[in-house]
Amino acid sequence: MQERVIVGIDVGTTKICVLVGELDRDGKLNIVGVGTCPSQGLRRGVVVNIEETVTSIAAALDRAERLSGKKITSAYVGIAGSHISSENSKGFVAISPKNRDIEQNDISRAFEVARAIAIPANRELIHVIPRGYVVDGQEGIKNPIGMSGFRLEVEAHIITGSVSSMHNLIKCVHKAHVEIEDLVLEPLASGDAVLEEGETDLGVALVDIGGGTTDVAVYTDGAIWHTIVLPVGGNLITSDIAIGLRLPVGVAEELKITYGHCDPSAIDEDDMIDLSQFMPDCDDLVPRKLLAEIxxxxxxxxxxxxxxxxxxxxxxxxxxxxxxxxxxxxxxxxILELAGQVLDLPARIGSPLGLHGLADSINRPAYSTAVGLLLWGLSNTSLLMEEEPIDVNVEDDENNLVSRFGRWLRAFIP
Structure with a gap:
């Protein structure tokens, strides 16, 4: 196997993260480059200033290229924002009477029926994800190819996004001189990085709390069932601190990172924060318990x-x-204890594991999406070696949609 470079770009509200992975001859993915930069030009996961966003992406790319020694020309790019919506759909097809064995063409036809839902002109398809197959009423089939039957049904999870929001993100990546291999919904990428197979089989909820959005994905029977992107995140916590304590936003962010806690009962009453370490001209003291309450x-x-x-x-x-x-x-x-109390569910923190190379620097929850984008690319490596990267033309909606759906369908057909 030839060495291949896979790149993931997490375009977040608070930071841009670029990861460079190199697939060696043994099929192992090594992290060889990391580039991060504070994000400018996005609000709640959506581009609001193209030039600022391009500058941020370019800066993160430059740092990743310098560390890895690789020229980045294409990447898997994460997409989020409250404009994302999803629904489950089913597609039914009859199997040819000449040959009752199910073939890939039959699966393709079933997918075409499943995705034939009414999509408004201002929305575009992002993903069509198979949840499972049914052959002549028999459920729970993972791979129907070669099975005999009269009728094939596929259940799919369909994810769409706002055309304008998607195209603005695409423009920003292209202006940073990077082609897009695929747009990937961020909670799906994060799930690839932190969820275990047994969890998705039993039933699990992934909650990815970023700076501008909170991504929720519910998995059952080993497949995605429900996805949503909520327009709330860590930035609102910072804003609350700034307003509640009458502090600059930058200082509020530093307070959150350095002294933040989600359980006021765990903080002593006399535990004070000296603001002079953040603002030299200020000698005020802030109760850490008050910070935790906010x-x-x-x-x-x-x-x-x-x-x-x-x-x-x-x-x-x-x-x-x-x-x-x-x-x-x-x-x-x-936060773990608070999650368990509010959601009334067992909870754990998800960090990307099983990494090689520069693993120590990214083995944190903040890098879950970026790592997941690399894993997404890794899972499609055999397909990508036969194809050129997707050149997403923002002026060609129909070709854009068809090319992405075709790639997705080929990647998921067993």
Whole structure:
């Protein structure tokens, strides 16, 4: 196997993260480059200033290239934002009477029927993900190829996004001189990085709390069932601190990172924070318990919103594997216990594991999405070696949609 470079770009609200992975001759993915940069030009996962976003992406790319010694020309790019929506759909087809054995063409036809839902002109298809197959009423089939039957059914999870939001992100990546291998919904990427196979089989909720959004994905029977991107995240916690303590936003962010906690009861009454370490001209003291109370209130609200989404999925109380918390905000002390209380589920923190190369620098929840994008690329390596990267033409909606769907379909057909 030839060595191949795979790149993931997590375009987040608070930071841009670029990871460079090299697939060696033994098929092992080594992290050889990391580039991060504070994100400018995005709000709640959506581009609001193209030039600022391009500058941020370019800076992160430059750092990753310098560390890895690789020229980055294409990448898997994460997409999020409250414009994302999803639904489950089914497709039915009859099997040819000449040959009752199911072939790949039959699966392709079933997918075409499943994706033939009414998509408004202002929305575009991102993913069509198979949940499972049914042959002549027999459910739970993972790979129907070669089976005999009269009727094939596929159940698919369909994810769409706003055309304008998607195209603005695409423009930014192209302006940074990078072609897009694929746009990947961020909670799906994070799930690849932190979820275990047994968890998705039993039933688990992934909650990725980033700076501008909270991504929720519910998995059952080894497949995705429900996805949503909530327009709340760590930035709101920072804003609450800034308002509640009358501090600059930058200082509020430093306070959150350095002294933040989600459980006020774990903080002593006389534990004070000296603000002079952040603002030399200020000698005020802030009770750390007060800081924790502000943080707890907002994180509690976020988990309440997550709980409502789990209820909407129809799996409230039916997720034996519980909830996995990841993303930068998951690094707040006390968040695990708060999640368990609000969601009434067993909870754990999800960090990307099993990495090679520069693993120590990215083995944190904040890097789950970026690592997942690399794993997404790794899972499609055999396909990608036969194809050129997707040149997403923002002026050609139809070709863009078809090319992405074709890649997805080929990648998922057993």
């Amino acid at each position: 943080i707890q209130a907002r994180v509690d609200e976020i988990f309440c919103m997550v709980h409502e989404e789990i209820k909407k999925s129809g799996y409230d109380g039916l997720l034996p594997a519980g909830v996995v918390i990841t993303g930068g905000t998951a690094e707040l002390p006390g």
